[in-house]
Amino acid sequence: MSPSAWNAYSKVYLAETGSEPVKIARDCITTRWSSNLPMIEKVIHQAEQLEIAALKLKRPALNIAAEDKMLLEEVSEMLKPFQEATTTLSGAKYPTASLIVPSMVGIRRALGK
Secondary structure, eight states: OOHHHHHHHHHHHHHHHSSOOOOOOSOOOTTOGGGHHHHHHHHHHHHHHHHHHHHHTTOOOOOOOHHHHHHHHHHHHHHHHHHHHHHHHTOSSSOOGGGHHHHHHHHHHHHTO
16 A cells, blocks of 8 residues: 555545544565564454545445455464464563463364354
8 A cells, every 4th residue: 555545545544433543564475474463453444444434535345255354263263362372472571482382272262163
């Protein structure tokens, strides 16, 4: 999104919601899967406002189908245990080796729902 388009969108979003929009990553680096979860969560959270802003700015509608939004919500829920494990195991101020097995068990339980 160009800076001028972002400024226009930001003004519409602020007027509609009373809060500043959160920038969505332009792309996700394929080797850094963890950047996908924050981007997906932002799209889910801002989907309706993005549609309103597109209409008000006379831009093409995003047309996020209900099925696509539901899929994004499911993917988001599926990625959360991996994000939690990654954050836990990335600690630099505490030993993490003893947390590997509990993290794996947590992921398996979460995916087994």
